[in-house]
Amino acid sequence: MTAPLPLVVLATVDPVVRDTTVFGLVTDHPRLVVLRHDILDDQDGGRIRRVVVSGHGVHEDTEVPLEHACLSCAVREDAVPQLERLAHDPRWDAVVLALPVGAESLPVSRALSWTARRGGALRGLRVANVAAALDLDTFEDDLLGDDLLAERGLALTVDDRRSVGEALAAQVGHVDTVLVAGDRAAEPVASDLLDHLRAADARRVDGLHGVDPHDLLRHVHDARRADRRVDPLHAAPVAGAPTAHGVWTLDLHSGRPLHPERLVAHVERLGDVAARGRGRFWVPSRPDSVCVWDGAGGQLSVGEAGTWGRREPDTRLLLTGVGDWAGDLVDAFADVLVTEAEHRAGLAGWLGRADVLEPWLGERSRA
Numbered sequence: 001m002t003a004p005l006p007l008v009v010l011a012t013v014d015p016v017v018r019d020t021t022v023f024g025l026v027t028d029h030p031r032l033v034v035l036r037h038d039i040l041d042d043q044d045g046g047r048i049r050r051v052v053v054s055g056h057g058v059h060e061d062t063e064v065p066l067e068h069a070c071l072s073c074a075v076r077e078d079a080v081p082q083l084e085r086l087a088h089d090p091r092w093d094a095v096v097l098a099l100p101v102g103a104e105s106l107p108v109s110r111a112l113s114w115t116a117r118r119g120g121a122l123r124g125l126r127v128a129n130v131a132a133a134l135d136l137d138t139f140e141d142d143l144l145g146d147d148l149l150a151e152r153g154l155a156l157t158v159d160d161r162r163s164v165g166e167a168l169a170a171q172v173g174h175v176d177t178v179l180v181a182g183d184r185a186a187e188p189v190a191s192d193l194l195d196h197l198r199a200a201d202a203r204r205v206d207g208l209h210g211v212d213p214h215d216l217l218r219h220v221h222d223a224r225r226a227d228r229r230v231d232p233l234h235a236a237p238v239a240g241a242p243t244a245h246g247v248w249t250l251d252l253h254s255g256r257p258l259h260p261e262r263l264v265a266h267v268e269r270l271g272d273v274a275a276r277g278r279g280r281f282w283v284p285s286r287p288d289s290v291c292v293w294d295g296a297g298g299q300l301s302v303g304e305a306g307t308w309g310r311r312e313p314d315t316r317l318l319l320t321g322v323g324d325w326a327g328d329l330v331d332a333f334a335d336v337l338v339t340e341a342e343h344r345a346g347l348a349g350w351l352g353r354a355d356v357l358e359p360w361l362g363e364r365s366r367a
Contacts, residue, residue, distance in 0.1 A: 005087050006128035006217040008096045011105040011171040021133040026055040029213040036098040037075050041157040072107035087124035094217050102154050102167045105130050106174045113223035127221040132171040136182030139190040142168050144274040146298030165297020172197050173230050181208045192247035196320045199229040200238045232280035232292045249320040252333045257282045259338045260356050269332035271300030275321035282313040284350045302360045
């Protein structure tokens with residue numbers, strides 16, 4: 001029985017960086033094939049553009065209808081049969097799936113990992129590596145600026161209102177390997193930002209042209225470990241101390257909840273800032289709910305992610321930025337926290353109280 005072929009999933013927020021990375025991989029590995037997807041969503045209806053390319057050139061360039069409202073599902077449903085076909089083609093001994101620019105790596109790689117298990121449709125493949133490719137020259141502006149993907153012509157659909165920073169942060173925090181273009185000596189701030197935000201167990205490879213495909217292919221992707229990297233219940237700073245170039249990560253941690261009314265009143269002080277924010281919190285009006293904090297590129301997403309179960313609720317926000325204004329965030333966090341006196345008063349006073357967070361978190365259970 002032949003060993004399964006290694007599969008690499010590649011995520012980017014820049015089409016030039018994606019093409020450069022793909023070109024380097026197929027040039028250095030003549031038996032590697034790339035399946036690339038792009039989403040085309042316009043007045044003519046959604047389509048997926050599927051391109052198959054290797055060092056020998058373009059083998060296929062096809063457009064198929066976008067038949068699923070969930071983009072991750074649509075890409076997966078088109079990718080699985082194509083990857084299965086490529087895995088059984090004797091010309092290839094490695095495969096790369098290049099995701100649409102701006103797409104998150106987590107949902108697709110998670111689904112492919114399950115499908116590649118024994119007995120699955122992709123049992124001829126093993127997910128070896130999930131990688132993100134980026135350019136240090138633009139990384140700081142991409143991450144902390146307020147450009148939308150749509151403003152750069154990179155939105156996946158007509159209603160995709162994500163910022164570039166939101167998409168980039170999701171990729172960098174999840175992947176096994178970060179492939180980096182640009183000179184870290186010439187872009188020290190961007191380099192330090194990246195080291196603060198990539199996962200503690202993620203590998204950094206500098207120089208897209210120096211990427212060794214065999215090095216990527218030897219890795220074994222662990223979907224559960226990758227999920228944990230972006231799980232707010234396991235949020236922890238990689239590097240906390242300010243660097244020589246002014247990059248810092250604040251670890252704002254308390255057993256007390258955030259005060260709902262004060263959170264609404266002061267949310268701009270914590271969320272509408274040039275910083276990458278991620279973590280979890282709880283509020284006394286919803287004591288059983290794990291609330292998620294996820295901000296980048298001038299956008300903040302707040303939502304619910306299940307319940308605390310047997311775990312003691314706590315609040316932990318990680319905020320990464322540049323400059324001498326970190327103290328403003330510390331002050332804002334202190335102002336939004338429930339005070340010690342309020343915390344000692346317990347939760348009874350919140351029963352029947354108007355839920356000001358309902359527009360963000362949805363209607364709470366009335367059971």
